[in-house]
Amino acid sequence: MAKASSADQRRGEVLRAIVADFISTQEPVGSKALVDRHALGVSSATVRNDMAVLESEGFITQQHASSGRIPTEKAYRVFVDGIHRIKPLSPPERRAILGFLEGGVDMEDVLRRSVQLLAQLTRQVAVAQLPDLRRGRVKHCEVVQLAPTRLLLVLITDTGQVDQRNVDLTSALSESDLPRLRDVINSTLVGHTLDDASAEVAAMAAGEDPRVPAELQDPALTCATVLVETLLNRSNDRLMIAGTPNIVRVGELEGVLDALEEQVVVLRMLSGVRDLGDHSVRVTIGEENGTAELQSAAVVSTGYGQRDAVLGGMGVLGPTYLDYPGTISSVQAVAHYVSRILAGE
Known part of the structure; x- marks a missing residue:
């Protein structure tokens, strides 16, 4: 690849200076201002010639015949691509x-x-x-009994998301069955993405999950279905x-x-x-x-x-x-x- 000429390098410096000044002031930039503000090592006439070349190449434009130049999108792209080191925050x-x-x-x-x-x-x-939500895995699901046939499910994912859902059961759940139901739901969902959990729920619905006792299959299936379907159907965007x-x-x-x-x-x-x-x-x-x-x-x-x-x-x-x-x-x-x-x- 051919090495850039000194004139090309200088025009690159002029272009970066124009972009920097315009970002700072949002005012058209003239050749005299560039010479005054930047150590370019050349005269205003040379800078004007460089600006004419840059304008012909589509890097800068002039709003009025007597005004300074403003950068184009092409100039901003060159400026951004030339940022090799970002100053870290203090x-x-x-x-x-x-x-x-x-x-x-x-x-x-x-x-x-x-x-x-x-x-x-x-x-x-x-x-x-x-x-x-599909990218997160279930970390824990807390089950709170609000009434004999009404539960509050609090789902926590490993991404830090917390979501709550109310569940209405078809029959009353005893207090002694509540911790067992919580264990069943967590054993079914924890560690899975919600997409994967839907497959676990399908297995539960078919009675193919040995972790679910027969007497808890209906409430467990209701809870898991509400969680997976409502969360997956909700817009994540x-x-x-x-x-x-x-x-x-x-x-x-x-x-x-x-x-x-x-x-x-x-x-x-x-x-x-x-x-x-x-x-x-x-x-x-x-x-x-x-x-x-x-x-x-x-x-x-x-x-x-x-x-x-x-x-x-x-x-x-x-x-x-x-x-x-x-x-x-x-x-x-x-x-x-x-x-x-x-x-x-």
């Missing part, structure tokens, strides 16, 4: 993030806090996808959002509000990050987002959970002149600590 910043997230009372509260924190850190819109007022102040991002309201577009993007499975941060800019609602936006997203079991995606949506290094650093840090907390570390 120890006090990390302690503050961890302390705030650890205050969550359950998994949903931790994720709710994570989007609030990301919105505050980046001053953009933050989103997080709740885990797909729930989205937590914070910082929408940050989008309102940016006029060109009205389409993002539509996407957030419909949720489908954003959830699809977050699911794509989740499926990468390697906790890398993905940055998509403008048309790279693949949808009209987000064509004027940039999205910085990653997955959270364990490397071999990514539970969901989270990220930040903002204008294409996003503070990319700062946003990537914040998204990485928050996702890292969310993963640690959900893993019980």
